[in-house]
Amino acid sequence: MHLRTVKGVARVSVAEDTVVRNRALQTEWYGEPLGDRVRPLLDRLGLSQSGLAGVLGLSPPMLSQLMSGQRAKISNPAVLHRLMAVEEFVAAAGFDALTAAEVKERLAEIGAESAVTTSGVRMGAVERGPAGGARGRVSAESARLVQAVLREVASAAEIEAAAALIADRFPDLAEVLRVYGNGRTSEAEAHFIRTILDHG
Structure with a gap:
């Protein structure tokens, strides 16, 4: 017993x-x-x-x-x-x-x-065009997809460490890691609109 x-x-x-x-x-x-x-x-x-x-x-x-x-x-x-x-x-x-x-x-x-794949996201954004509701929905979903991928492969601390390593030589890439890896979804969505939809 x-x-x-x-x-x-x-x-x-x-x-x-x-x-x-x-x-x-x-x-x-x-x-x-x-x-x-x-x-x-x-x-x-x-x-x-x-x-x-x-x-x-x-x-x-x-x-x-x-x-x-x-x-x-x-x-x-x-x-x-x-x-x-x-x-x-x-x-x-x-x-x-x-x-x-x-x-x-x-x-x-x-x-x-x-x-979906990044290319699929890009195509979806282009096909729907800049119309308000559809544009917002696509950008939010796309930003979440990028966030999900980064957070699946690395912790917040690892993402920040990687961003710090490349910040001097590749500041734009470091910003992507920080915004999508550790930022809020709203920040990632705004970044997505600036970089993909507005320059697509």
Whole structure:
């Protein structure tokens, strides 16, 4: 009995250590633990974990494991892209004025988004042209895609270190790393419009 208890404690300790480590990794990769990012979205949207998992393109158990720290990394960049899109949607000034049907429609649109190639993004931006709503939607989605790729391959600290290394010789490239790697989505969107749409 005593041995079983000791082993049980050891197993719990290992599991707790794993969660602590995974949450620390999530903070490094995503700015904060994923549970802390996702729970406010559930509250604002009035969704269950299962409902949000469907929007993000994850299985409910996978989302639960990411939120609890049992799993550290979002392995699919398209999922991170959708998470950032949902966060931006919920943070928008007009969100509270939307009807339940409008919220549901936008979430369906986000769920249908996928990580596309840079050339595909460029073509989409050119085809839609400078019309206000479409232009804004394309620039926001494109900026999030670049953010998702950078944040998938490097932590915030690594991106900043890389930017510092090249800042003297390649200042524009260093700015791209900082804006898309560590900046807010609104800053990345403004940069995208300046560099791609306005000079496309």
